[in-house]
């Protein structure tokens with residue numbers, strides 16, 4: 001009999017769909033340019049708050065959202081790729097390969113935000129950290145932000161969507177549903193992620209603190 005397991009708690013699901021929406025909005029506002037850049041900066045701070053939230057939630061959030069549950073060590077990854085992994089554990093949260101993709105995407109998004117904070121277009125817009133570093137560093141950050149980071153993210157998001165499609169069509173594993181309603185139906189029992197009013201209040205407090213950090217940075 002299949003077991004219904006709460007894998008993604010509500011804060012993780014809200015994080016994911018907000019992250020996807022803000023990523024798209026950041027690209028659109030950057031391409032529009034002009035006055036839309038005001039929104040690009042605001043959305044960048046929102047992205048910073050979200051990413052900071054996920055880093056903290058990776059330590060204190062629901063069981064399957066914690067980094068400890070999807071530690072992508074080379075050994076675990078090798079076993080998984082050879083088909084020798086622990087199928088039961090690997091199918092609950094992120095698979096080792098999925099975990100690697102998630103960590104890479106979060107790191108690339110963090111680097112994109114950090115380089116944005118230190119960029120200067122030498123016309124109208126500069127990140128709040130640009131005046132604290134040397135001209136060379138600003139040049140490097142601006143170059144990375146515009147010429148490298150954005151393309152790296154396009155590739156990572158495209159791989160992410162292709163992987164979801166691969167799992168849906170070839171492996172017959174629907175991953176999108178659980179990211180919407182939180183539950184997976186699995187053939188074996190597994191502990192659920194905590195997902196109650198208390199964890200929601202905790203998540204709201206963490207997000208408020210991360211929002212305050214982003215606000216403080218924006219006012220430097």
Ligand code: HEM
Nearest residue numbers: 016019020023024093094095098102105157164175176179
């Ligand atoms: C710019 C767009 C997107 C970005 C930056 C993004 C990023 C991410 C990240 C960081 C995670 C890990 C979630 C966590 O553990 O906190 C994730 C997971 C996931 N995303 Fe996305 N995502 C995007 C768009 C989408 C879209 C459009 C879909 C659906 C078609 C989707 C479906 C999923 C699913 C199903 C998972 C869970 C994968 C698993 O079970 O291991 N994502 N995404």
